[in-house]
Amino acid sequence: MIRRKLVSMMLVTTMLAGAVTGCGSKDDGSEDAKGSVYYLSFKPEQTDQWKAIAAKYTEQTGIEVKVQTAASGTYEQTLKSEIAKKDAPTLFQINGPVGYQSWKDYCMDLSGTNLYSWLKDKDMAVKDGDGVYGIPYVVEGYGIIYNQEIMDKYFALDGAKAASIEEINNFGKLQEVVEDMTAKKGDLGIDGVFASTSFTPGEDWRWQTHLFNLPGFYEYKDDNASDKTEIDFKYNQEYKNILDLYVNNSCTKPSMLGSKTVENSMSEFALGKVAMVQNGNWAWGDISKVSGNVVKEDKIKFLPIYTGIQGEESQGICIGTENFFSVNSEASKKDQEETIKFIEWLFNSDEGKKAVTNELGFIAPFNTFEDADNPTDPLAKEVIRYMDDSSLNTVSWNFMTSMPSQTFKDDLGASLLEYITGNKDWDKVVEDCKAEWKSEKEAIAG
Amino acid sequence: MQKAYKKYFAVFVLPTLLAFTVFFIIPFLMGIVLSFCKFTTVTNARFTGVSNYIKAFSNADFLNALGFTTRFTIVSVITINVIAFAIAYGLTRGLKGTNFFRTTFFMPNLIGGIVLGYIWQLMINAVLANFDVTITSDAKYGFWGLVILMNWQLIGYMMIIYIAAIQNIPGELIEAAKIDGATKTQTMFKVIIPMAMPSITICLFLSLTNAFKLFDQNLALTAGAPSRKTAGLAMDIYTTFYNRNGWEGVGQAKAVVFFIIVGAVSMLQLYITRKREVEE
Numbered sequence: 001m002i003r004r005k006l007v008s009m010m011l012v013t014t015m016l017a018g019a020v021t022g023c024g025s026k027d028d029g030s031e032d033a034k035g036s037v038y039y040l041s042f043k044p045e046q047t048d049q050w051k052a053i054a055a056k057y058t059e060q061t062g063i064e065v066k067v068q069t070a071a072s073g074t075y076e077q078t079l080k081s082e083i084a085k086k087d088a089p090t091l092f093q094i095n096g097p098v099g100y101q102s103w104k105d106y107c108m109d110l111s112g113t114n115l116y117s118w119l120k121d122k123d124m125a126v127k128d129g130d131g132v133y134g135i136p137y138v139v140e141g142y143g144i145i146y147n148q149e150i151m152d153k154y155f156a157l158d159g160a161k162a163a164s165i166e167e168i169n170n171f172g173k174l175q176e177v178v179e180d181m182t183a184k185k186g187d188l189g190i191d192g193v194f195a196s197t198s199f200t201p202g203e204d205w206r207w208q209t210h211l212f213n214l215p216g217f218y219e220y221k222d223d224n225a226s227d228k229t230e231i232d233f234k235y236n237q238e239y240k241n242i243l244d245l246y247v248n249n250s251c252t253k254p255s256m257l258g259s260k261t262v263e264n265s266m267s268e269f270a271l272g273k274v275a276m277v278q279n280g281n282w283a284w285g286d287i288s289k290v291s292g293n294v295v296k297e298d299k300i301k302f303l304p305i306y307t308g309i310q311g312e313e314s315q316g317i318c319i320g321t322e323n324f325f326s327v328n329s330e331a332s333k334k335d336q337e338e339t340i341k342f343i344e345w346l347f348n349s350d351e352g353k354k355a356v357t358n359e360l361g362f363i364a365p366f367n368t369f370e371d372a373d374n375p376t377d378p379l380a381k382e383v384i385r386y387m388d389d390s391s392l393n394t395v396s397w398n399f400m401t402s403m404p405s406q407t408f409k410d411d412l413g414a415s416l417l418e419y420i421t422g423n424k425d426w427d428k429v430v431e432d433c434k435a436e437w438k439s440e441k442e443a444i445a446g
Numbered sequence: 447m448q449k450a451y452k453k454y455f456a457v458f459v460l461p462t463l464l465a466f467t468v469f470f471i472i473p474f475l476m477g478i479v480l481s482f483c484k485f486t487t488v489t490n491a492r493f494t495g496v497s498n499y500i501k502a503f504s505n506a507d508f509l510n511a512l513g514f515t516t517r518f519t520i521v522s523v524i525t526i527n528v529i530a531f532a533i534a535y536g537l538t539r540g541l542k543g544t545n546f547f548r549t550t551f552f553m554p555n556l557i558g559g560i561v562l563g564y565i566w567q568l569m570i571n572a573v574l575a576n577f578d579v580t581i582t583s584d585a586k587y588g589f590w591g592l593v594i595l596m597n598w599q600l601i602g603y604m605m606i607i608y609i610a611a612i613q614n615i616p617g618e619l620i621e622a623a624k625i626d627g628a629t630k631t632q633t634m635f636k637v638i639i640p641m642a643m644p645s646i647t648i649c650l651f652l653s654l655t656n657a658f659k660l661f662d663q664n665l666a667l668t669a670g671a672p673s674r675k676t677a678g679l680a681m682d683i684y685t686t687f688y689n690r691n692g693w694e695g696v697g698q699a700k701a702v703v704f705f706i707i708v709g710a711v712s713m714l715q716l717y718i719t720r721k722r723e724v725e726e
Contacts, residue, residue, distance in 0.1 A: 098691065102692065105486065106486075106487075201668070255580070256578060256580055257580075258580035258672075404691065405690045406690070407690045414673040417672060421579075421583050440690065443691065445692075
């Protein structure tokens with residue numbers, strides 16, 4: 001009796017299993033016939049734009065392009081679960097050499113593509129041996145964004161510490177001006193010089209990633225390194241200088257920074273409550289869409305982030321990228337071909353280029369783009385101005401893309417917040433940072 | 447009748463069993479296997495032995511999280527059950543508007559954890575702003591914030607169970623106790639609580655496992671800040687798995703250990719409280 005039941009149960013199970021796999025293979029067949037593109041996008045703020053581009057491409061070529069966007073700060077985990085699926089993304093992005101380390105099993109060699117041949121600076125691509133596994137598709141820059149109207153108002157005051165923005169070309173001068181502005185904030189009609197140093201968990205990337213790139217950049221430069229398993233963090237005092245300046249001259253009390261978000265900071269700046277905020281050219285969208293925005297398009301500029309490092313008078317803003325396209329090596333041949341065609345269309349056809357420049361607002365690093373194709377938003381123009389200024393040394397993003405993991409960044413952010421609220425000594429911050437860098441780098445290697 | 451059940455046993459059980467196997471047993475077994483592997487996605491695993499378990503325990507995070515979760519569980523299980531029982535007792539006294547209160551107290555349970563977490567984060571930050579601090583300034587704010595949130599969410603649910611239990615106690619028993627001259631306290635501890643013991647078992651089990659497995663609320667309220675001092679076990683597993691390159695297997699190993707701990711603790715609790723249940 002029992003045996004019979006078992007047999008019938010097994011029969012039913014195999015039947016069902018057969019049905020399930022049957023369905024699956026049928027799906028596969030229909031897709032293989034044509035090939036399709038699935039892009040897992042990194043930027044939630046550009047969801048609609050990417051969808052529009054995909055729709056346009058499908059309309060023109062009949063090739064299906066699916067665009068999914070991971071929620072803010074969840075790209076890695078979304079990718080991890082999506083790529084294990086049968087309909088995995090054919091196009092995804094890695095954030096540089098470290099991202100490549102964790103995704104190398106899925107990155108296809110792109111050295112033979114047109115896209116790579118169009119890349120102006122071939123060194124920017126993520127390479128391993130002879131292969132090219134990640135191609136940057138955008139160049140971004142960040143620094144201290146300032147509202148020129150407020151600065152001009154200050155320079156016109158009696159006893160101003162500087163007469164024009166050009167005089168601010170090192171940390172000492174910046175500090176002098178900022179502290180004087182704080183003292184006169186009533187006259188200037190601002191709540192503070194800097195917007196809130198946002199430290200809500202997940203909102204601290206401007207400090208633990210972007211600002212931290214500066215001391216790291218100089219350390220790598222001194223040692224002529226592009227990656228290190230242990231860091232000395234020897235410019236930690238310079239890092240502290242600028243962080244203290246941000247925090248002490250902010251419109252928000254240090255103890256309250258743990259509840260501020262990037263959006264808060266950007267709206268403080270947009271409403272003219274503060275004169276400066278550290279962020280990148282992508283921020284123009286955030287600033288211009290704040291209702292009641294008082295920042296005029298021709299009065300928003302970048303200032304390099306000065307920290308007190310020797311010779312920083314010739315330092316420019318930080319320009320580089322964390323966004324590299326990779327094509328899924330596990331996808332079917334047809335899908336890979338269609339995917340490459342799609343990105344090549346995007347960065348070469350007139351329509352594609354128009355979408356890249358106007359809708360995505362990218363400064364594209366490809367030679368298919370001419371000056372006329374550059375984006376028109378004021379901060380992107382500033383980035384281009386700094387890029388073209390040969391008297392200034394650009395700070396690259398090399399250090400940033402070599403940071404070991406999200407955990408490292410999150411913990412550094414948490415550590416900084418504790419320092420700001422007075423619960424941790426600076427020395428301990430430095431020590432923890434170094435120890436964690438080492439252990440996280442070991443985790444990748446092992 | 448029995449025979450009919452037996453005959454159709456397979457028909458009734460198979461669909462659920464199949465779903466349970468596909469969505470629970472197989473992933474669970476895969477999870478155990480993966481805890482001994484190094485992998486990026488579930489399809490490219492490579493066997494590495496017990497090194498994941500060694501890493502999980504040689505890293506202070508896991509033990510800190512275990513400590514936080516344990517403290518949190520003890521405090522919240524006690525507060526939730528005491529308060530829920532008290533409210534249930536009050537609402538079975540035949541007060542006016544009992545139904546209104548029952549509905550109101552139950553409602554928080556219908557809101558999802560993430561939403562609750564963010565709402566409470568806003569409220570707690572608004573209150574703390576008067577003292578110039580935020581919920582992430584000190585681990586104690588996050589801890590007590592989480593306890594309050596958990597209480598607010600679970601008390602209503604437990605209350606419903608306790609109300610059912612208290613209403614089911616035969617009136618004669620309480621009347622008899624009164625006639626025998628038992629004081630209110632004596633009636634409570636010698637009659638009502640022993641009679642409600644099966645519900646207490648259930649409520650303790652639910653609040654215990656919920657507190658141990660707490661994740662959504664933890665993520666939304668503090669996300670472990672400051673410096674992972676308010677990260678519970680589930681939260682720690684999640685961050686290990688997703689935010690550290692090359693540590694996916696360690697996260698998986700932690701999850702297996704987590705399963706064993708939750709299993710052991712709830713079994714122990716069931717065993718102890720079951721023994722105290724009285725037969726009617």
